[in-house]
Amino acid sequence: MLRTCFIFIALLSVLVCSQRLFAAPTGEALLHACKAALEDGFTDIEGQMCEWYVTPCDCHAGKDPGIPRVCLPHGIPTEWLAKEVIKGLLEKPALQNVSAEMAANTILSRSYPCTDEDKQNSDKNRSE
Numbered sequence: 433m434l435r436t437c438f439i440f441i442a443l444l445s446v447l448v449c450s451q452r453l454f455a456a457p458t459g460e461a462l463l464h465a466c467k468a469a470l471e472d473g474f475t476d477i478e479g480q481m482c483e484w485y486v487t488p489c490d491c492h493a494g495k496d497p498g499i500p501r502v503c504l505p506h507g508i509p510t511e512w513l514a515k516e517v518i519k520g521l522l523e524k525p526a527l528q529n530v531s532a533e534m535a536a537n538t539i540l541s542r543s544y545p546c547t548d549e550d551k552q553n554s555d556k557n558r559s560e
Contacts, residue, residue, distance in 0.1 A: 459535030
């Protein structure tokens with residue numbers, strides 16, 4: 433919980449410093465953050481931002497049906513996911529103009545889509 437709060441505060445700081453107030457970071461900001469994170473070992477604010485978006489949880493499924501769902505299996509290294517997102521952002525530059533969440537989920541959902549079983553479990557957990 434403490435780590436989640438720290439990441440949230442760090443992301444908020446990045447937003448205030450680098451974007452319009454209350455604007456969500458873009459895919460372009462995510463690209464820069466993940467490149468810096470790979471160089472610095474995910475130790476600073478950019479690393480935390482990259483980690484936040486490349487390791488999405490499926491805990492808000494259905495909040496925005498336009499954002500593809502991602503169901504990551506356990507044990508995938510953050511560095512590998514960051515490289516996959518960087519590659520996707522460079523291959524499809526249009527994703528640099530959408531929100532970081534949309535960009536990362538669009539890229540990662542190709543390799544890690546949620547199955548019908550994942551969706552049923554998520555729906556069950558929300559109703560409990």
